[in-house]
Amino acid sequence: MGLLAFARELVRFFYAYVSLPSQAPMLGWMRKGSPSEGPGLKAQFAKLQGFHDLARDVIRRGVECDSKKQANNAASFYLRGLEVLQEGLNLPIAANINGSDEVQRLVDAMQRWKVQVTERLESVTGAKPSGASSDRPSPASYADWLASGTEKKKKPATTPRSTSGPASVQRTTSANGRAAAPPQRRVMSSGGSVSATGGQSRAEVKGVPQDLVRRIEEEIVDSTGSVKWDDIAGLQQAKNTLTEMVLLPTLRGDLFKGLRAPPRGLLLFGPPGNGKTMLAKAVAAEAKATFFSISAASLTSKWVGEGEKLVRALFAVAKQRQPAMIFIDEIDSILSARSASEHDASRRLKTEFLVQFDGVMSSDEDRIIVMGATNRPEELDEAVRRRLVKRIYIPLPDAPARRALLDHVLRGQAVRMSERDLARLVAETDTYSGSDLHALCREAAMEPIRELGSRITTVELDQVRPLVYSDFTKALRVIRPSVSRDQLQRYEKWNRDFGSL
The missing domain is CATH 1.10.8.60 (Helicase, Ruva Protein; domain 3)
Structure with a gap:
């Protein structure tokens, strides 16, 4: 992303920053001075301390975004942190320390942070930010202030539309003023082939934040041609059942309707190391279906309530990319039997999964199959077992x-x-x-x-x-x-x- 696109992101965060109720009054007080204490040393030190603390919080938020690979958001926070640091260092008390250890400590920390953040920002963006001005630029000239030193003056970026959620996807602007495509990555299309898409999905999933859609799309595996039926020795009963459930309805959808509609849930159970995962990949390749490989890490989060949102996003993306197969390896680790002693977040995740699963089974038009594999079938929840209608034993090879x-x-x-x-x-x-x-x-x-x-x-x-x-x-x-x-x-x-x- 170029500097002009950075500027557009920074303008967005600037507006969000000055409207923040806890930080905006603080920033206004620091700029105008404390009317109650006057321009004395104590007031000047308090202003410097305020800039120090505010820059620390902003940089910390940038580090959080950086650790989550959100380069655009991290760069915006880093740039904002550099500006706050520069404003603090431009205070008279920072230039005339007069032997104060506390002031010297704050100034040294702010200068050290400024160097470190600048280096990290160059690593994230590949571009060097221009020096911060002592006067805060207005929002209208913010892009020009950041773009100074580039080969040619560019048209300022327009104010982006607001979106819901702190991690919403924003459109960037290229040098000619047109919307620039986000970085490309490869995901599997609904037909099973690999194609290039941008950072957000080709079509927005209604009611699902784009950052959750991207996380679910990262679980799509290109299984086309990787495993064939001939690569799996034996297991003829499992192959026949999968052919009846997945392949034949794909070829002759007119025959498999009403009472002949195939079940939407399948469980493969048995001792480990006997081809349960290979069967799932083979049937996805034969059916040319979008293959979602889900594990416990795919649907869990440290944030309360995000696990349920990920489950909802999983089924929404699968519905958009059908025919789709949701394969959950070690399904007992996610959907084990509910108990009174388990954590509330785990219970809510299981409930949301069952609700979404019911929505899939109630529609005759959707071509979505949920397939689970486990070595401990006795630990599955009863409600999950009921929804996985076909339960196929994968024994040791004869x-x-x-x-x-x-x-x-x-x-x-x-x-x-x-x-x-x-x-x-x-x-x-x-x-x-x-x-x-x-x-x-x-x-x-x-x-x-x-x-x-x-x-x-x-x-x-x-x-x-x-x-x-x-x-x-x-x-x-x-x-x-x-x-x-x-x-x-x-x-x-x-x-x-x-x-x-």
């Missing part, structure tokens, strides 16, 4: 699936194993998950490297021996199953009670 997984992982590697060796390995890896098998192959692949010893620095790649069955038997002693039989029994019991058999 023998054919383990063989397919081994073939996939070992593809491209030098392997010298017979069919009998592979069959023995498949039998010995019973109760291994998909991630366990991958770790097993990685451990086995290190055995030929360990045998090289000191020759590892000079050996050629084609001189490394291929993998043999004994490498896997050694790896089996190191890589053990990550899922116990007790856990498997609990999953199977929950599947019998609540699962879609």
Whole structure:
């Protein structure tokens, strides 16, 4: 952003600043002097202290915006802080300290802040601000005062329209007076392709602040072509259910209406490391849907009430970008069973999610699917479980699936194993998950490297021996199953009670 655009933002903050009830009287008193105390040393010191404290508060707000990557707002606060510091340093008492330790301390701090803030402002904007004037410029000439020293005088920026909320998105003005496009970033469009958009969404989401829309858009993942059905071994029941819920309604929407309308909620549960997340990515890629990858960090905030707003923004953006899939990994961390001892903010977030979910399910036109994945299905809230109509158990891979997984992982590697060796390995890896098998192959692949010893620095790649069955038997002693039989029994019991058999 150029200096002229900075000036426009600074004008906006200048008006907000002078209208602030707690700061405007203070600033007026500092400029005009205290009528009750007169122009004495005490009054002058109080004015200097006021400028010092006010600059500290303004700079602190700039640091907060800077830490949130809000470069425009941070630069505006930094510029305003520099101006307040300069006004304080222009006071007569700052020039004639007369041996006062307190005055010297304030002046030193203000000068040090001025240097540090100027350096940070250059880092944020890539431009050096002009020196602050002792006389505060009027709002009409504020842009010219900041733009001094640039290659050519530019047309002053017009006063921006006010928006609600402290973090609202403002339009900037380019050198020719036209509205300049905000910085571009890449998000996934409603059709699943990646395209360039600005800092705010292509179309405003009604009733949702633009900063919340941007936060939700950051959770959109480009899953196009990343995972295909063929990349997932086994899990045929899950694939059939997802095809019926997502893919077929997309192809033949005229058939899937009324009683045949697909459910909007799906739960994938089972032991970890067996492809639940890969299934979600695959179905989003096949359906060419907007894929929202949501975690607990996506919907929580330190500010009271913002978690509910993020949930509302999530469903509003998904409705705008449908067909959409909202995938919540480890859904039990967000929508666990409600209790009397839990925090009120957590309860409100769950309630808002259930309300928004009901709104999605009540509309036959919306093509939004909520998919959750969990390793602890028994911890889900009952109301959440009811809304996730399809509950599919993702078990450990069976023998054919383990063989397919081994073939996939070992593809491209030098392997010298017979069919009998592979069959023995498949039998010995019973109760291994998909991630366990991958770790097993990685451990086995290190055995030929360990045998090289000191020759590892000079050996050629084609001189490394291929993998043999004994490498896997050694790896089996190191890589053990990550899922116990007790856990498997609990999953199977929950599947019998609540699962879609």
